[in-house]
Amino acid sequence: MERVSARLMADLAPVMIWVSGADKQCIFFNRPWLEFRGRRMEEELGDGWTEGLHPEDKEMCIQTYNRSFDERLPLRMEYRIRRHDGTYRWVLDSAKPIITEDGTFMGYIGTVIDIDDMKRTEELNRKLQEQVFHSQKMEAIGSMAAGLAHDLKNLLTVIKGNSDLIKAHSEKGSKTERYADNINEASMRASELVNKLLLVSRRQPMNRSTVDLGSVAYGTLQLIESLLPAGIEVRYEKEEGLWPVEGDQGMLEQMLVNLVTNARDAMPSGGTLLISLRNEVVSEAAVNNGASPGCYVVLTVSDSGIGMTPEVMSRMFDPFFTTKPEGKGTGLGLSIAYGVVKGHGGWIEVKSEIGKGSVFNIYLPVGQKALQI
Ligand SMILES: Nc1ncnc2c1ncn2[C@@H]1O[C@H](COP(=O)(O)OP(=O)(O)OP(=O)(O)O)[C@@H](O)[C@H]1O
Ligand SMILES: [Mg+2]
Incomplete structure (x- = not known):
C-alpha cells in the first residue's frame, strides 16, 4: 500500500523523477519523465535513459553521475536530453543520496525540470547585451575618431599650406624643394588616413x-x-x-x-x-x-x-x-x-x-x- 501511494504521488508530481539503486542502475522513472521521453519504463531502466543524452553532454553527465555516487554527494547538473518529438531540451537535474535511518546507502532520488525555454531567453539576453555593449563601444570609438580626424585635418592643412609655400620660395631642383615635396607627400598620406578615420566615425557626409x-x-x-x-x-x-x-x-x-x-x-x-x-x-x-x-x-x-x-x-x-x-x-x-x-x-x-x-x-x-x- 505504501509503495503504491508513493508511486502514485511520483506520477502526479509536476516534475520528472527518477530513482536509482546503490549499483547506479535506475530502478524507477515517474510518468512525467516517461511522457517527456516518449519511452516505456523498460527502455529507460538501468542505464537505458543515457541513450537520450545529447552526444556533447553525455560524457560530462555520466561522469558527474558516477562521481556523485562514489562520493555520496548531492548532484546537480544541466544537460540536454531527447524529448519524445526528437528535439533535445536542456534540463536541470538535482538528486540526493537515499540513506536509511541505520545509515545504509540505497541509491539516489532525483528530480528533473525542463529549463530549455529559460536557457533560450538567457542566451537571447546575453546576445542582446553583447550587441548593446558592442554598439556603445563603436559609438565611443566613432566619436573619438571623429575628434581626432577633425583636429588632424586642421593641422594637415597648415602643414600642407606651409610646405607649398616653402616649395614656391625654393629654387627649382634644390634640396629645399625636395624636402618640401617629401612633407607634401607625407601630409597627403596622412590626409588619406584622416579620410579613413572619418569613414569609421560616420561623420563623413553621404552622397x-x-x-x-x-x-x-x-x-x-x-x-x-x-x-x-x-x-x-x-x-x-x-x-x-x-x-x-x-x-x-x-x-x-x-x-x-x-x-x-x-x-x-x-x-x-x-x-x-x-x-x-x-x-x-x-x-x-x-x-x-x-x-x-x-x-x-x-x-x-x-x-x-x-x-x-x-x-x-x-x-x-x-x-x-x-x-x-x-x-x-x-x-x-x-x-x-x-x-x-x-x-x-x-x-x-x-x-x-x-x-x-x-x-x-x-x-x-x-x-x-x-x-x-
Ligand atoms: N576574411 C578574413 N579571414 C580571416 N581573418 C580576417 C578576415 N577579415 C578580417 N580578419 C581579421 O580581422 C583583422 C582586422 O581586419 P581589418 O580589415 O580591419 O584590418 P587589416 O586587414 O588587418 O588591415 P587593413 O584592412 O587596414 O589593411 C585582420 O587583421 C584579421 O586578423
Ligand atoms: Mg583589411
Missing part, C-alpha cells in the same frame, strides 16, 4: 543615390581581379531582380574592397572567394540590434581561408586592430566597413571557423524610394 549593388560588386571584382593571385578562384552569384539600395556608392565600393582584400589575405595558398547578392525580408524577431524590420539586400563575401579565433572575432571591428605584420595592415578595413554599413542602416553578421574560412553577411536596407523604381 546618396539609388545604388545597384550588383554593378558595384561586378565593378569591384573587375577592379580587384588583377590583384588576386592565380590560386584564388572567384565566384559571383546574383539573384534575379535584386532590389536596389539607397546609399553612397563610393562608400559601398570601399566597404566591398575592404572585405575582398581581407578574404584575399586570408587565403595565402589559394582558395575560393564567393561574392553573392540576394534579397531578404527580415522580420522583427530576426532583425539586428537597432535596425528596423523590412526589405534588405544581403551581400555575402566568403572565403575558404584561415578563419578567425573567437578572440580575433571579438575585436575585428576595432579601429587599428590587425593581426597582420607591421606595414601590411592598418587595421582600419573592417572598422570602415562597419561604419559604412551602420551609416546605411544595416548590419554585418560574421561566421568563421579556423582552417575553414569566414563568411561576412552584409545587410543593407532597401530604401523606400529605391523600391518604387
Whole structure:
C-alpha cells in the first residue's frame, strides 16, 4: 500500500523523477519523465535513459553521475536530453543520496525540470547585451575618431599650406624643394588616413543615390581581379531582380574592397572567394540590434581561408586592430566597413571557423524610394 501511494504521488508530481539503486542502475522513472521521453519504463531502466543524452553532454553527465555516487554527494547538473518529438531540451537535474535511518546507502532520488525555454531567453539576453555593449563601444570609438580626424585635418592643412609655400620660395631642383615635396607627400598620406578615420566615425557626409549593388560588386571584382593571385578562384552569384539600395556608392565600393582584400589575405595558398547578392525580408524577431524590420539586400563575401579565433572575432571591428605584420595592415578595413554599413542602416553578421574560412553577411536596407523604381 505504501509503495503504491508513493508511486502514485511520483506520477502526479509536476516534475520528472527518477530513482536509482546503490549499483547506479535506475530502478524507477515517474510518468512525467516517461511522457517527456516518449519511452516505456523498460527502455529507460538501468542505464537505458543515457541513450537520450545529447552526444556533447553525455560524457560530462555520466561522469558527474558516477562521481556523485562514489562520493555520496548531492548532484546537480544541466544537460540536454531527447524529448519524445526528437528535439533535445536542456534540463536541470538535482538528486540526493537515499540513506536509511541505520545509515545504509540505497541509491539516489532525483528530480528533473525542463529549463530549455529559460536557457533560450538567457542566451537571447546575453546576445542582446553583447550587441548593446558592442554598439556603445563603436559609438565611443566613432566619436573619438571623429575628434581626432577633425583636429588632424586642421593641422594637415597648415602643414600642407606651409610646405607649398616653402616649395614656391625654393629654387627649382634644390634640396629645399625636395624636402618640401617629401612633407607634401607625407601630409597627403596622412590626409588619406584622416579620410579613413572619418569613414569609421560616420561623420563623413553621404552622397546618396539609388545604388545597384550588383554593378558595384561586378565593378569591384573587375577592379580587384588583377590583384588576386592565380590560386584564388572567384565566384559571383546574383539573384534575379535584386532590389536596389539607397546609399553612397563610393562608400559601398570601399566597404566591398575592404572585405575582398581581407578574404584575399586570408587565403595565402589559394582558395575560393564567393561574392553573392540576394534579397531578404527580415522580420522583427530576426532583425539586428537597432535596425528596423523590412526589405534588405544581403551581400555575402566568403572565403575558404584561415578563419578567425573567437578572440580575433571579438575585436575585428576595432579601429587599428590587425593581426597582420607591421606595414601590411592598418587595421582600419573592417572598422570602415562597419561604419559604412551602420551609416546605411544595416548590419554585418560574421561566421568563421579556423582552417575553414569566414563568411561576412552584409545587410543593407532597401530604401523606400529605391523600391518604387
Ligand atoms: N576574411 C578574413 N579571414 C580571416 N581573418 C580576417 C578576415 N577579415 C578580417 N580578419 C581579421 O580581422 C583583422 C582586422 O581586419 P581589418 O580589415 O580591419 O584590418 P587589416 O586587414 O588587418 O588591415 P587593413 O584592412 O587596414 O589593411 C585582420 O587583421 C584579421 O586578423
Ligand atoms: Mg583589411
